[in-house]
Amino acid sequence: MDPLTHLINTLSEQALSLLYIDNPLTINYLTGFLSNPHERVLALLITEQHTALIVPKMEENEAKENKVIDTVLGYKDEESPWEKIQNHLSGLQLNHASIGIESDYLIMDRYNQLKQLFPDATFESITSRIQNLKVTKTEGELEQMREAGRFADIALKVGFNALKTGIAEEEVVALIEYEMKKLGIKEMSFDTMVLFGDHAASPHGTPGKRTLQPNELVLFDLGVVYNGYTSDVSRTVAYGEVSSKIKDLYEVVLQAQKTAQAAVKPEMTTGSIDSIARDIISQAGYGDYFIHRLGHGLGQSVHEYPDIAPGTRLSIKKGMCFSIEPGIYIEGLAGIRIEDCVVVTDSGSEPFTETTKELIVVPVK
Amino acid sequence: MDPLTHLINTLSEQALSLLYIDNPLTINYLTGFLSNPHERVLALLITEQHTALIVPKMEENEAKENKVIDTVLGYKDEESPWEKIQNHLSGLQLNHASIGIESDYLIMDRYNQLKQLFPDATFESITSRIQNLKVTKTEGELEQMREAGRFADIALKVGFNALKTGIAEEEVVALIEYEMKKLGIKEMSFDTMVLFGDHAASPHGTPGKRTLQPNELVLFDLGVVYNGYTSDVSRTVAYGEVSSKIKDLYEVVLQAQKTAQAAVKPEMTTGSIDSIARDIISQAGYGDYFIHRLGHGLGQSVHEYPDIAPGTRLSIKKGMCFSIEPGIYIEGLAGIRIEDCVVVTDSGSEPFTETTKELIVVPVK
Numbered sequence A, B: 001m002d003p004l005t006h007l008i009n010t011l012s013e014q015a016l017s018l019l020y021i022d023n024p025l026t027i028n029y030l031t032g033f034l035s036n037p038h039e040r041v042l043a044l045l046i047t048e049q050h051t052a053l054i055v056p057k058m059e060e061n062e063a064k065e066n067k068v069i070d071t072v073l074g075y076k077d078e079e080s081p082w083e084k085i086q087n088h089l090s091g092l093q094l095n096h097a098s099i100g101i102e103s104d105y106l107i108m109d110r111y112n113q114l115k116q117l118f119p120d121a122t123f124e125s126i127t128s129r130i131q132n133l134k135v136t137k138t139e140g141e142l143e144q145m146r147e148a149g150r151f152a153d154i155a156l157k158v159g160f161n162a163l164k165t166g167i168a169e170e171e172v173v174a175l176i177e178y179e180m181k182k183l184g185i186k187e188m189s190f191d192t193m194v195l196f197g198d199h200a201a202s203p204h205g206t207p208g209k210r211t212l213q214p215n216e217l218v219l220f221d222l223g224v225v226y227n228g229y230t231s232d233v234s235r236t237v238a239y240g241e242v243s244s245k246i247k248d249l250y251e252v253v254l255q256a257q258k259t260a261q262a263a264v265k266p267e268m269t270t271g272s273i274d275s276i277a278r279d280i281i282s283q284a285g286y287g288d289y290f291i292h293r294l295g296h297g298l299g300q301s302v303h304e305y306p307d308i309a310p311g312t313r314l315s316i317k318k319g320m321c322f323s324i325e326p327g328i329y330i331e332g333l334a335g336i337r338i339e340d341c342v343v344v345t346d347s348g349s350e351p352f353t354e355t356t357k358e359l360i361v362v363p364v365k
Helices: A003-009 A024-031 A057-064 A081-089 A108-117 A127-135 A139-162 A169-182 A197-201 A244-263 A270-283 B003-009 B024-031 B057-064 B081-089 B108-117 B127-135 B139-162 B169-182 B197-201 B244-263 B270-283
Strands: A018-021 A043-046 A051-056 A071-075 A098-101 A122-125 A193-196 A216-222 A224-226 A233-239 A295-297 A304-308 A321-324 A327-330 A334-337 A340-344 A349-351 B018-021 B043-046 B051-056 B071-075 B098-101 B122-125 B193-196 B216-222 B224-226 B233-239 B295-297 B304-308 B321-324 B327-330 B334-337 B340-344 B349-351
Touching (some): A003 A024, A003 A043, A024 A043, A024 A127, A108 A122, A108 B108, A127 A304, A139 A340, A193 A197, A197 A334, A233 A334, A244 A321, A244 A334, B024 B043, B024 B127, B043 B081, B051 B057, B051 B081, B057 B071, B098 B108, B139 B216, B139 B233, B139 B340, B169 B193, B197 B327, B197 B334, B244 B321, B244 B327, B270 B304, B270 B321
Parallel strands (some): A051 A071, B018 B098, B098 B122
Antiparallel strands (some): A321 A340, A327 A334, B043 B051, B193 B216, B216 B233, B340 B349
16 A cells, blocks of 8 residues: 555544645655755645645646646745645635644744644644654665665775875765766765764764875765665775774774674664664773764665664564664774664565675775 | 844843754854754753753764853763753743744754743744844855855856766766865755756756757756855856847846846845846746746855745845846746845945856857
8 A cells, every 4th residue: 555545544543634744755755746845835735535735836837747646736936835725725624623744844833824724723743653654665665775775885986996195085075976976866865974084083074175194094974865765874994004903993893783783683672773783882892982873764864763772662673774883983093883774674684785894905095 | 243142132122031942054153063963953052141052972072162152961862852951951940931942943843842841931933033133144154155156156167168969967967066076165055956958947957867959058056055154046058059039038037137136225125126027027028937036045044034025025234145036937948047146235236156147158069
């Protein structure tokens, strides 16, 4: 059953008369219509009988080609989308209705507009309902994610090949993104990260003018958007020879990553996956240097439900997709992170990326 | 007076005891601290006496280097930022307080968290207060915007030079962004747009595999982020000879753009600037083909307050920055848009970009 039908079928369970959805990713997920309206309103109105899309005038024609949406209502910049919504719904008895909203996306100003239209309605969050639909991917979605992963592997290779003494972090980023765009990738999943040596000690550092020197580490964290689905991968490689201390740190992160990934299977909890990796790092004495969750869900968005974090208790299921990315960050020394994203299968998991996780040594050029 | 001090000084006017701000751009604007927390909570708490930043653990050290923020409270992924907020504020009598929020940014889930912490508090929007601070730019901000504009001019030149028969739209995009990244630009202000011929008839079209043929138009719309400030420029150029019909259309758009831009001066209303351009296009018979507002504010974000749209009545002031971008879009034929962004001066306006607006003819290669 397609997600929209599934969602409509469950409206009555929560006694909801109307769903108001303005997260473009959810609109894309439910209807296939993809548009980034920036600050303009793009809203999908769903009742048991009907779906309508309120859309900026300049997207109206494209939206009308969509076969899933019953009614497309374009509005000009000088018109109010709220009036369009009010007029469209005026035939329905929504005064004392329950209206479903995505509380993890809807901003206050728009909520207040809805409250003005329906002062006596109650508003209920359908966030977890949508999350529960999105969290297990269909085979069609997985195909896009595998392709996104394949491009991430290519991007890593471009990055490894670009390394040479004196090159700046931002130059490597430019090269990677250029090669991706030439291959038809319109968008990276997030700002490509290439960090050299001790600069990688901040897990959210920004690539800049720092130049590469022989015998230091290079941390890559990158991904692409392919047909609306994301990839995300991290590798840390050695440029020349690195110290045995750093090799030991790498080995700890590698064992944590591989052990956690190998353990993934249906019915485990998200928190227990995190523990497997965290315990290995803690037992090696570096627990205080692993300062973020083990992973995050991904799909249409590169960070989505669920978190793979200490204490979380979601029981994982076939079709769920998330990252496994332990790291050790020691200021003044190095940052090491190794990450694959995986999909849960019947009996384990499959990664979306295939680049080796053993320490790659790129010869000094 | 710096914006934070100015904002704090006005707290008492609205009888606000606390401001909760989680728009990263506003946090950057008020404190200089710049971070994109993605789905994590990054929140600035402002009282008359104190500013505190709630920040993901991995950004804590960087935040502590900031001199404007009194207290930095890092939280780990397994900790609740809301508990940190509650503990930090526990010494204050906020039970029946008025709390200021940015209603154009705050999402429902976070609002509900705040309501749980302060069940008897009232929440008031400070959106217009923040907008009114941000809308007139300081000389320091204008310097960044001029530099962002200079890079946009360079990007256009890269694009014009890349045109040759058979090249795909997405290849031109890749080249432009590559050259920008090599020059140290980390981020474009929005997805670079390069559209050929009739493909430009959708004002929000997406560059793809369409290849360039001799004697058609090419529409560029692009901008960069420089030190946290954006640029935005559109030019439409001819690749080879275009028909006299198309040249006439171009002339209409050009006159609309130039006339509106020349008219800008303090005390005009936003709506009257829109009218000047719109009337010229309507009188030429193409009013129905100019299907968007004339312009939008820009600064930290490429789309921000105010709108330059029909019927809007904001009186413009020195230091305000916005786009002037009329267009004509005729399906199956062409899309033509010409855009400069300007800052309002004492007696007129100054553009951020200098690329000529007369029709450029790029020789066929």
